[in-house]
Amino acid sequence: MAETNVIVLDLWASSYGMRVKIALAEKGISYECRQEDFEAKSSLLLEMNPVHKMIPVLIHNGKPICESLNIVQYIDEAWNHKPSLLPYDPYKRSQARFWGDYIDKNVYNAVKRVWTGKGEEQEECKKQFIECWKILEDELGDKPYFGGEEFGYVDVALVPFTSWFYTVETNGKLSIEEECPKIVDWVKRCMLKESVAKSLPHPRQIYAFALQYKQRHGLE
């Protein structure tokens, strides 16, 4: 479905930006993606997200929607043809939102603390990282996706962070496959979907980004 007025303000390495791109791709919505520079935010970004001044921002017919999971819900409602990202049942919807919220509160920090950490502090961060993903693995269980048979909201919320797995494993010297094999299987399953494959950067690109970031911030 061609949409003439859908713009995404993005940063290619941002897991939050990837969520929005996956959701749009799932719905078959074409959009213009504009890359932001964190050191020099565009006047459009500052105008469209004056409160947080952060990407991603979805601009639909000139009107901004901010906060990635809020954007994903908006996409699901504004283009309400299949596939649906959130379940129909109110209880299942609340569960999906709960896990989206859990991911928001825990995963980014768990990931970042491992690849920016050093020594004993990093060991502690590795434990927290594994604990966080084991909780998610428990929730996934034997289902193909977090939502059940179909790829959905929680999968969209989580899968972008997996592009950081190579960085975490290399920096942290750990094997996610050994610790959370079901999660790794789920990642492979998700990567077979075109919406995911074309929205996630290559893990080596993320690794190069992480190295540059550490250099710039004196974290080597």
Add this chain to the structure above:
Amino acid sequence: MLTECFLSPIKGTVFLQNWFCFSSEFSIPSGDKVEVLDFWASPFCARVKIALEEKGVKHVDREEHDLFGGKSELLLKSNPIHQKVPVLLHNDRPLAESAIIVSYIDEAWPSNPLLPAIVYDRAQARFWADYIDKKVFEAGRNIWASNGEEREVATRDFIEVLKHLEEALGDKDYFGGDAFGYVDIIAIPHSAWFLAYEKLGAFKVEDHAPKISAWIKKCLQRESVAKVLPDPEKVYQFVLYFRKMSGLD
């Protein structure tokens, strides 16, 4: 078919209609058992209770008497991930995270909707609920859990947050417009803590955010809000007690 969305004649406006009302895929609640695992001073618990009151849903509130040392088995079983109140138990099925619970209440009991019908307006409502969630309680805590210069900085930061909310409210009666709704429910419980912040931070909300101040008075006239919110003086005493126990005084 559940999804009965249609494009209005106004370009770009999408209405959600009868999203959850008519379906055999899930049962519409009747004769429900509704319980709230609760704590009297918690603004997050208050959100849930106000939403239930607004919907006219009978509920039993189970007070957690010792959140800091002896959480109940029911709480730990119902919310193993966060081990926090509020928890809504709807026919024994647990739901956690207050803003998510309020959304659920709106969807499970669809009459008198709390969220707007227009999709874009719903996104705006969720955005402000998220902002309030991320900022208000923490900014307030930074005031009462600190002393000296740290507290001065915290007070300034809190006032910044108030100003954002003042701008979001604008000249409307409520955050959603003419009717009391989702964002109001998410925000109003925090007002019970404002006296504590004002006394400790030596400022008045009215001086920095007069529209918010007026909105609080308007909301307190609603039965659901007046019934649920604790006395701000009691909250202030609770904060002072907590400060003493934490060695801050």
